[in-house]
Amino acid sequence: MPEPALLLTCEHGGNQVPARHRRLFSGQKALLASHRGWDPGALALARLLAKELDAPLLACETTRLLADPNRSRGHRALFSEFTRPLPATEQQAILDAFWQPHRSAVQRAAADLLAGNRRVLHLAVHSFTPVLDNRERVMDLGLLYDPARSREARLAKAWQAVLARAAPHLRVRRNAPYRGAADGLTTTLRRSLGSGYLGLELEANQALFPDPCAAPPDLARLLAAALRTALTLLAQGG
Numbered sequence: 001m002p003e004p005a006l007l008l009t010c011e012h013g014g015n016q017v018p019a020r021h022r023r024l025f026s027g028q029k030a031l032l033a034s035h036r037g038w039d040p041g042a043l044a045l046a047r048l049l050a051k052e053l054d055a056p057l058l059a060c061e062t063t064r065l066l067a068d069p070n071r072s073r074g075h076r077a078l079f080s081e082f083t084r085p086l087p088a089t090e091q092q093a094i095l096d097a098f099w100q101p102h103r104s105a106v107q108r109a110a111a112d113l114l115a116g117n118r119r120v121l122h123l124a125v126h127s128f129t130p131v132l133d134n135r136e137r138v139m140d141l142g143l144l145y146d147p148a149r150s151r152e153a154r155l156a157k158a159w160q161a162v163l164a165r166a167a168p169h170l171r172v173r174r175n176a177p178y179r180g181a182a183d184g185l186t187t188t189l190r191r192s193l194g195s196g197y198l199g200l201e202l203e204a205n206q207a208l209f210p211d212p213c214a215a216p217p218d219l220a221r222l223l224a225a226a227l228r229t230a231l232t233l234l235a236q237g238g
């Protein structure tokens with residue numbers, strides 16, 4: 001199969017609160033700074049990966065506590081405890097201003113790349129908190145995909161295998177700490193863009209980012225080189 005065009009995104013890249021919504025989050029500075037407000041480290045890693053892979057990057061830097069760009073309309077986690085009680089008109093205004101623009105931009109970019117290349121690989125970069133509900137997640141990286149889509153599954157397995165050889169110390173798991181087929185932007189785009197679209201999510205342990213606004217260049221280089229190798233292997237495999 002020909003190598004796909006690449007598109008990188010970061011749905012939880014920042015914890016910005018637009019001025020007109022600040023009152024909703026008064027006294028919530030610590031929560032906004034935590035993994036609930038954003039994915040620390042994810043945007044820094046996505047930027048380095050985009051550079052290494054020479055791929056476009058679309059990022060949302062508004063806090064997901066306003067409306068989560070990685071959740072579909074109607075999903076119970078689309079709005080947070082701060083925005084769920086709002087009247088429907090205010091919720092709609094939030095979706096129109098901060099949620100829909102990112103979703104539409106990614107959909108458009110993926111569709112354009114698909115039209116020019118027959119295939120597109122969308123890699124959504126996220127990070128996860130090392131400890132959730134007092135349980136430690138004993139892994140460094142997660143590769144999320146839909147197991148029912150064989151190209152995504154083969155690519156994720158190849159990427160994991162190449163990483164295992166190149167960096168045996170890294171604990172890389174597939175479809176952990178979340179399932180790739182659960183609700184998310186990639187799941188939505190699989191439905192709307194069809195089989196030429198490949199959607200993978202990269203989940204990085206926030207312990208890898210001592211500074212949440214920076215990412216280790218070595219890690220980005222390693223991930224990008226391993227992904228390139230995996231894509232070549234897949235292209236040779238037909």
Ligand SMILES: [Zn+2]
Pocket residue numbers: 011012039070125126127
């Ligand atoms: Zn995320």
